[in-house]
Amino acid sequence: MKENWELAYEDYKSGMKRKDIAQKYNVSINTVKSWKQRHWNKKEGAPPKRKKGAPLKNKNASGRTPKKDENQNARKHGFFAKWLPEEVNQIIGEMPEDPLDILWANIQMQMAAIVRAQNIMYVIDENDKTVEKVEQKEGNVIGERWEVQQAWDKQANFMSAQSRAMKTLESMIKQYDELLHKNWELATEEQKARINQLKAQTGKITGEGQEIEDMSEIEGEIYGTSQTEEKA
Structure with missing residues (x-):
């Protein structure tokens, strides 16, 4: 084929x-x-062979x-x-060649990863305990080893990971803002409009001034799809 x-x-x-x-x-x-x-x-x-003694051209x-x-x-x-x-x-x-577009793509991926972590690392309540077998020995020595993660352990790990991820995101947004204004005259209208979109999206992720009720709405804004499209 x-x-x-x-x-x-x-x-x-x-x-x-x-x-x-x-x-x-x-x-x-x-x-x-x-x-x-x-x-x-x-x-x-x-390409034709170069004659002996002829200068090498690009x-x-x-x-x-x-x-x-x-x-x-x-x-x-x-x-x-x-x-x-x-x-x-x-x-x-x-891949985009414009540094602003490259940075924008990385910001969107970082935001998507942060939002996705809300579902993967979600802790229901204080009784949300995870018990997992991590090792099993057979032969002359028989035994098992289990790992237990209490709700507070999982929540602490999540908060720590989320904090690091948000700091990285904030740093990238600051870099985008500085690079945008440094080359303001050369920037496209789309590139200029993104900065307000970034602030709105991060505000929803961090919950600044509002309550986060539906993560799918935020995912839709980041991935460029609406809830109506997803349900269809």
Whole structure:
């Protein structure tokens, strides 16, 4: 069975544009560029050999001098591309390049992890005790070892982990705010609007000025889905 890059190469040879190939195979345009650099150029033939004594020029696989943006793309994808799995290259190809967008993605993942921990580490009441077998010995020596976590132990661990996570989140938000205002004139309207969204979301997580009644509402804001969409 042919891989996507092989099928896409046939479309490319037939004259299909790279943006149309990206839509057809549900990948980013950077992934298509990666296919071309890693696979298609090899199929179309290696670059011409340099004559003995001729100066070494910065040529790409097609034999022409790459443009500035192509050199930047090579720095992002090309150095170790042939050693990486295809899906890793696709992830790299879809990563944002703007420092604000990279920081924003990390902030959203941190917030999602904090919200998710509310459900995973939730302690019902003071009687919420966990008993788990952690070891069992057989043979000449027979025995079992059990681990007991009392409600107060679990709650203390949760509070400690949550505190560390919130400090990391606050630091990232502060960094985003500083970076945003440092490059205010170059920032997009979406990047500027995010700072108020961040404050609103962290306010709901920490419970500042309100009670947290429904964590799914906060998850919806972070993941970009509404409760109505989730129920549908």
